[in-house]
Amino acid sequence: MTSDVRGHRAAPLSLRALATVATVLLAGPGVYLLIRNFTSDADPAGLLISDRTTGPLWRTLKLATLVSLSTAVLGTGLAWLTTRTDLPFRRTFRVLLTLPLVFPTFIGAAALVRTLNPGGLVNDLLSGVGVDRTPTVDGLSGSWLVLTLFTYPYVYLPVAARFARLPGSIEQSARLLGNSAASVFRRIILPQVAGSITAGTLLVYLYAISDFGAVSILRYDTLTRAIASNQLANRPVALALSLLLLILAAAVVLAERATRRRYSKVAVARSMTAAQVPLGRWKWPLTGVVAFVVLNALGAPLAALIDWSVRGLERGRRNGRGLTVDANEIAEVTWNTLRVSAITAVAAVLLVLPIAVLVGRYRSRIGGIGHAVAISTFALPGILIALAATFFISASDWTFDTFHNTMVILIFSYVVRFAALAMGTTLLAVQLVPQRVRDASQTLGASSGRRFISVELPLMLPGLLAAGGLVLLSTMKELPISLLLSPFEFETLATRIFSTFNESFVAEAGLMALALVVLSFVATWALIIRPTERSTARETESLRQR
């Protein structure tokens, strides 16, 4: 175990300055909402007692709570199975289990519904064996199911990363001392990953309250619907409801913080590679469970997307209307998506890094505030972040001429939207640098900046890549910010999928959604899976040599 120096010394001024700047930038949407609420006739307090608000508010809370619980269990279970057991095909599962994250919910949920609901593809398959009508996925249960399937990766990814670095010796000794497997998991393993589980579950909660795409397709009425309905009809009500959403998010973030006993200490692997718990007779049933999750979360939407695409391509051949996209356009838009998302990923990690270092190593009020601001902002629908950016750059001629419709404002807004995703994993990466490494380099007289770049950064790299990877996957599917703030003539896969899908050009939308899945498959492997495996392999190798 490493010794904790948090709170023992003050953070360097430069670090505090960087973290302050980052926090101010991230607070933009919240400040915008406050200003707009005060400058319009909005009455957030009055709304709280109106039936029109309490219904959607209650439904939002119910859904977010249910989805959080189910993703916490599912994400943790899947992470354990794919990292610490002898589950067959676990390397393949590790990539596949990340991918549901990439579906923009407006098309992901619609595709899933197209496959599973009555008259859908599964119904067609099962009609041969006498199933007349498959059950309808909708309402609270449907939204719960679909959001669980699309958001468990927020829990799965950090927990799997944590499991991969947890020494196997803990389990081995505990088992040798006669504890049952279940008791080892509950008493030894779970406390070690509890921090990652809560951080991931918090993201799920906030995502669930911000989602509009899935709940609207599934006909479940939440706050985001109430906001959308009032955007043009009654602007003050929309603004007040949005502020309510942010206050709700902040309350959840603070509540989570209050119940958490400081940031969990990180045990560093000292043993050989993590022990593989033999699943024994549970092996194949559990493989079935994991495969079933993949089948529903990934297979079901993909089936509809492929069906739409194939019918579209056939239509071209039987002289129907031609497709409105061609291979060149898809390639160009895919490239746009990749480069803008890659830059966003790097920028997001760089922006949250000073905050993460402050939180992870020092006792600092700025760090705590920055952390809470970044995380709470994740609950705001993207459109609000885009409008906030537009509001601020419209403050003066200079800012407008410099930033309007530029890559800078687009990427900046993505960063604000997804900083929360980068935060958790970056914080973990910061904490993973052992104190003795920092002490040693300090003793050798390296300056703090050089020390950080040459000694600590390489150690953090796998964690930072995973943080960036999460941001990358989310940016690739982001819609409202991309639609509103992209430079003229700059389109991403998500914006083209939206504009085609919304007008029922389902074949075009299907083809581009498939391009998005392929792109995220490659990105997941390159940024999240491979670096983690390589760094674990390197550590194992160095331990063996010792």
Added chain:
Amino acid sequence: MKRSLPVALIIVALTVVACGSGASTIPNNLEGAAATIYAGDCMEDTGNEVTVYSGRSEDLVQPVLDAFECATGISTLTNFGDPTDLALALTEEGDRTPADVFLSKSPGAVGFLRNEGLLSPLSSEITRLVDGKNVAADDTWVGITGRQRVLVYNVDEVDAAELPSSVFELTDEKYRGRVGIPATNGSFQDWFTVFRAQEGDDVAIEWLEAMVANDAIKTESNRPTVDAVGRGEFDFGLVNHYYNFQEAEALGDAHRAKNHTFASDDIGSLVIVTAAGITSSSENVAAAEELISFMLSEEAQTFFTTDTLEYPLAAGVDPASVLPSLNDDGADFDVSFDTLGNGLQRTVEIIDESGING
């Protein structure tokens, strides 16, 4: 080796910063759908440029914009998006907005912009091109194409005898739990606003509450409603005519739904217009008006009906043969869409209070 990835990312970053977004250039002649709108050689680039905020999809509008560039030598820069989002962005940008022309899927968003004072009146050269009922009372926007409200139905589940001639019949017991209503959607809300103005609030509220009591299914928007009816998840949907044609075109026989049009004098068969306006801060009004006139030209209107299957509103163009003709001797609803901007707030309140949302 282990440094290659960050280095690669930095190179990508620099590449992007280096390539700014270039304005579109006008080609020598057109290809594809745009060529059906304008066949001649393209004019030389005049250096003039119109900026468009388009709440209508690129797939529906871009060929017309391409043809306009070619025919006039005026280039266009377009930001495509959701009409509501674009309208809100325009309010935040205020006078600084680069937008000259605003295109909307339905009258709600242009009505909102008019109320915010962000649209300027169009010249009579443009407004005289369409019927007066499709123009804002203060000439701030003009209809470009029409989308008729229809009842989409599943052909396997619904008997022809069951098809109603009026939207009022849908409150009957035999339609219990079978009708999808996209109550959150802009085009339904716009239709309901006209319904209120035409029949009075009492009648409109009574109808909606009766629909809710009859277990109508709240859906999100037109496309998912048509999709669900096509699969037989439920039997009917109150939607715009346009989506079923596109869905059938895309899926062929697998799509099991058809449109049913209510009687021509029934409020249920109202034609909702897509609309265009010019921003009050536009410094390029002449070119902006030229673009809107072009969209109302015979060639563009023909494209809109043959390719995007909407109803033409100008230049005497007939609807495409696959579209049911709009019955001319049906009642003209003497309510212009003009009421929409103001009426929307009350419409959303009524819809919320009806309990259809949940």
